[in-house]
Amino acid sequence: MSDAGMSKIVKTMTGVCFPFILIFGLYIIVHGHLTPGGGFQGGAVVASACAMILIAYGSIWTMKKIKEKHLSIFESLGALMFISLAFFGIFLADGIFFDNFLVKGAFSFFGLFANTATGVADINTAGVIPLMNIAVGLKVIAGLFAIVLVMAYATHKIKEVDDQ
């Protein structure tokens, strides 16, 4: 990818299209327990929107705005949330690892059940599954964006050293 980005028309249209793709990807992540989708699929959609920004604006500009230190903090937050939800099953409920403790009546934070008669349900059903979807979605977005950003910036640096 060229280092200074593409022409003015491409930059403007990317800036217009980026919020719509972001909202669509977040919709797929949050409604993971009702419609097809989930954490990994929605994370891939948002990561490809971020890769579109990287191609249109060039790798130098993007590296100045977003360093990979902040992206690795995001990814560690997602992984810590996922593993702590797994360990709460031991401490706050029966003592089983990866227990769905919010549905078995201890807290009822997200604890409704799906309606078997009509087949249409609310979002605050299914216990610990939507929270795990959000954690895995954060991890996939930050991880894939960090991979693409570091590879693009390293290729630019290699070409710069070669030209001297």
Next chain:
Amino acid sequence: MNWRVTAGGVFLIIVAAFLIYAALLSPTFGLKDSEGDYIERPMDQHIIDETQTQTGADNGVTAVVFDYRGFDTLGEATVLFTAVAGVIIIFRRLKK
């Protein structure tokens, strides 16, 4: 260099023969036996029948990934984390 090409060709033909023989021995596509009912799969039938009452979710695949088989998803998250860490470590020296 010529014996390398012949050795690669013989290996490829043996693996191709095994793969095509295995493709013809697989279960019927559509999982119906000779009378016309479905072949029995007790574990998946139990998951399909009991998802809405045991987990409260409407999506069978998400319930399997995060509730019935959550330990595999923990291993997969570890693999993704290791790959990102490896890529950043390989390109660390160029940023000075």
Next chain:
Amino acid sequence: MMAFQIPYLAVAGLIIIGLYAVLFKRNLIKMIIGITLIESGVNLFLITLSFREGSTAPIYTSSPGGPMSLPVPQALTLTSIVIGVAVLALMLSLVIHIFKHYKTLDVRKIREEDN
């Protein structure tokens, strides 16, 4: 009876083409594309095992009723796709590192320069 096994024959075809690309090509990027083809063949095999004739997706929101396809092989395919992405990212960063050091992507020239 042989006409019904077409998805399994497609799996065998994908793996054979991927193996040919790994064994007989000289460019490093073409070898990586061959490994990705083998990965796609294995994912297709896992999804083909989960189909029931005349069934719908295993989702209950506004479902039309009737038999449902098996959800467990679809969950295993999800894990396999993510592991494929992780391995591809590490392979490509190693290829960039090799290109910076040897200035060529031909496998035979790299082996001669090392000897």
